[in-house]
Amino acid sequence: MKKYKSDVVVIGAGAGGLAAAIEVKKADLEVLIIERDKELGGITLQCIHNGFGLKEFEEELTGPEYAQRFINQVKELKIPFLLDSMVIEITKEKLVYAVNRNEGLIEIEAKAIILAMGCREKTRGAINIPGFRPAGIYTAGQAQRFVNIEGYLPGNTYVILGSGDIGMIMARRLTWEGCKVKAVVEIQPYVSGLLRNQVQCLEDYDIPLITSYTVTKIHGRERIKGVTVSKVGRNFDRIIGSDKFIECDTLLLSVGLIPENELTLEAGAELSKNGGPLVDENLETTIDGIFACGNVLQVHDLVDLVTAEAKRAGKNVIEYINSRYGKDLMKKEIIKCVPGENVNYVKPDIINKRNLSEEIIFTFRVRHPDRRVLIQFKDNLQKIIYKKNKFYVIPSEMLELNINLEESGINPDCKSITIDVIPRPEVLIEED
């Protein structure tokens, strides 16, 4: 078995992995990128539409352009990378095991690891649609890869289940390629992707968007012949008598993304409820020296946010190697961050008390849309530490707050803080 050493190993060469590796390399540390695909770039390569990079590059780019800019930097900085290489195990001791066609099994010894494996799409199995298992059922991202990279059309007439961004963007893409998209069906009473995509991908082409409906049956044995859609009630139960048949030869699923954390789990790191690893304010997992960023940590809606988070992870890794690596630090004193009312999850999951004097970036999502809300942080004694008004919140938009808890007057002895997104008290009075 071939053995390598590198200060830092980055797993995954999407926007997150590349941005993190570039950050680390600029501090003159050795970094190795390992990627399972045959080229660098990750999923942005197949997102050929525009709308990327407004924050990072201050111009509107397509996904491949966004990736190419990072790839060019990786090459200029001569950062080494392995392609067609699958990481199969990482350990607490920061040993990385990977396989590839040229070298077989390899071992890389690192001081720190950055997890940037991204996320994967939920499939039919995750949502239990009755019916046979005919050909013609794909996830939206899978279809996107066929159409934009491999050069195949998966079918002619489509129903898309789920109004996530990839689903809506594929509706437009397929229309442009001469296909017919019969409907986008969404179980929630509201669209789950960005408004911009609803307007420019569906409304521009008169593609019907059917909310509060879901697919309840798949027809066809060899090839899908159509789907039954049904209206759902408040608890997403099917309303009898509301069934409609829609003929189609392809069903695309755009029903959510899951952080891809098999390696993380096997290394012994804890995961939190959102499916990503439990991290502190440095984006460090429960294993010293293993950090996470990008969609493997939490599903982001904008790649620029992935990049910003990855750069932060890179900076923290540099700090770890330069000042903490190999030292036995005191037992960590921590504060837990707990998702409260109308909050789905919050990152970081824990905060080290030693870093309370620094600004901490909190990212979180709401469970359901709301207007004129109050975002509040309170400690375990119900004392409010931080408050902020927001006009509009929606689950598809990741919220980000930059807070210095010490300056906000946090009691350093507190054990946990809870984040709530609640209707503003004055709004309640007004509406009474």
Next chain:
Amino acid sequence: MSESSVSVVKVIRCIVCPTGCQIQAISKGSDIIFEGYTCKRGLEYAEQEFYEPKRILTTTIRVEDGFLPLIPVRTDKPIFKEKLFEVLIEIAKTVVKPPVKMGDILIENILELDSNIIASRDLAKK
């Protein structure tokens, strides 16, 4: 002059930010006025959408003997929305040969719309 008729001729959903204001284009006599926007960018967007809707087109072009069978491309300027399908048909007739660099012009001034089709990435030979 008779009492000029006032009617909503188009409802534009603003996409500038997630608030998503409903902006109405209202015809008042011979004028068009906009209502329902809550910021300056919203008004600008509504005016553009009403008078001259344009889009950046992003698609792919077939590649001969390339590392990949397709290369992603885009228009370097927004083009009239109603011309999108004509442009797509024109692009479908084209085949390019690698190597290609990001930003290379693959079709110049397509259908004389004052926009070039440019490559969105580098692409090597097979």
